[in-house]
Amino acid sequence: LFYLDEGKTKCRLLSGGIGGAQQFTLETIWELCESNTPLAPCFSPKISKFSNDVFKLWYLRDRIFLLPRAEIYISLVFKGRYGSCSARNTVLSDLMIKMVREALNDEVYMASMAEYDCTLSTTAYGVKFHFAGFNQNILKLVEKSLDEFFGAVFDDEDVAALQDRFSRVKESMKRSYANLGLKASSYAKRTRLECLQPNTWSRDDLMNALDEVNETADLRQFVVDLLANSMFLDGYAHGNLCEPDTKRLRGIIEKVLVKHRVKILPRARCPPIKVLSIPNGRTVLINRDSVDLQERNNCVEAYYEIGESSLQNKVVIDLIEHIMEEPLYDELRTNQQLGYHVSCSVRQNENILAFVVKVVSASCHVKDIFARINEFLRMFFSESLLILKKNKEKFKEHVKCLAELKLADCMNMEEETDLHWSEIFYGDNVFHRHTIEAIALKHVTATKLIEAYENWLHPDSKALKRLLIFIHGQGNDTKSELKDTDAEKAVEKILENAFNIKEPKEDLHRGAFPYSTFIKKA
Secondary structure (H helix, E strand, O other): OEEEHHHOEEEEOOOOOOOOOOOOOHHHHHHHOOOOOOEEEOOOOEEOOOOOOOEEEEEEEOOOOOOOEEEEEEEEEEHHHHHHOOHHHHHHHHHHHHHHHHHOHHHHHHHHHOOOEEEEEEOOOEEEEEEEEEOOOHHHHHHHHHHHHHHOOOOOOOHHHHHHHHHHHHHHHHHHHHOOOOOHHHHHHHHHHHHHOOOOOOHHHHHHHHHHOOOHHHHHHHHHHHHHOEEEEEEEEEEOOOHHHHHHHHHHHHHHHHHOOOOOOOOOOOOEEEEEOOOOOOEEEEEEEOOOOOOOOEEEEEEEEEEEOOHHHHHHHHHHHHHHHHHHHHHHHHHOOOOOEEEEEEEEEOOEEEEEEEEEEOOOOHHHHHHHHHHHHHHHHHHHHHHHHHOHHHHHHHHHHHHHHHOOOOOOHHHHHHHHHHHHHHOOOOOOHHHHHHHHHHHOOHHHHHHHHHHHOOOOOOOOOEEEEEEEOOOOOOOOOOOOOHHHHHHHHHHHHOEEEOOHHHHOOOOOOOEEEEEOOO
8 A cells, every 4th residue: 555645645556465456557556656756655664652862663563464473673883883893893793793692592492493583693883683483472582682682791600601602602703704705706795895895804804803802801891892882773673563562672672771781872973884986987906816725716796886876876777687687697608608607786885886797607717707798798788778779669578577576565574574674774764665666667768778888887988987806716727818809908908907906905995096975874
């Protein structure tokens, strides 16, 4: 159900949802909802009246899946991103989370037998809790988990037992860090994040920082400092719960904080997150050897920055991905037999939108892989996009197919909860984003699509903003087979003129390129 014109127009059923209700066609939806028509779902998360300057609690009573279950997210945001501002603090954050998980093992195992789930993890801003299970006792699991989180390191206990637990967790983390980026593909992804975000730390940085943490006293002091820097708390309860349940949730949280003498500060401006912004016409290149000495695969990840995210840019690049995905795989994987992994995808790092093409191959040198990617992007423009400009029916079919995918109902309550939580966590609160994007697709023309592609992705674009990540498999001895053709000479020129870096922290994050600053809405 949706309201049109901010509730002034009567409700219209746009999507049948679960249960076999009438399904309106996409054309009907486009007719009802022009791009300038305000649109809001009748059933979307609302801020509980029991929220205040410290706690912002959202809730939504499930009216679709009708299960006796609930999902609860709780996020603690720390001032100055204290938990990830250095490699050492990132390691101590991971240690803290794993220590709490270890302490909760018995309770979580017993809860899982009754189909309850509890997970906690670090985020860019602090710590996130996720609880799922039957609504009858889920708040008891929340209370137990929060109590253990705030008390596991503070409370007095057998020093020898605590040190033993600390040693086990540290050894487990050593193995986890040693396995980071073990495959060429995952190493390329992590390298990309290191280049784009100053607070993403390399495998070596994390391992060195972990070696320097030897005592539980280090962890205790970190937790004291971390909670002294805490800012505020967000929460979301979805499922067979209602607004009074958020009052109980708030009471549980306040009770735990008072018990452990933790002071949560009033809501304030969120710590900013910086994301690298590549200047127009520049290419950044980073070459790295694989972590595994026996790795036989090479990997190339070509990252093309689009710019700051907007509705128009998002739907256009989504449509490019939708059209390109199949021909990219057919050409590079099936016809050219480059390797088992060939993909393209849209990426969004905070407020920066980008497009990534990735190829993993054991039979080609990284230069050859990039040359094939470059040639495909040129061929795709001439053999696919320009043809769509003439074949209007084919173009309309692509647009309609993508719009219908965006309008598809969530398959389960967990999926719907995750969509809502993503909006709450980043402060956008656009709970019908996919519907808005589906409507916006109606106004995308083949001409707009081609202009965007020429500017963002075409190899000959003078405004191209590109980050190339070459991972050389140390167990791979293939040689470059670039020939003396115009296309391959162009590739050599791109690589020669690229801004070559060795270590992102040294070469990128000290003023070489500007940053785009993203501030999460409080």
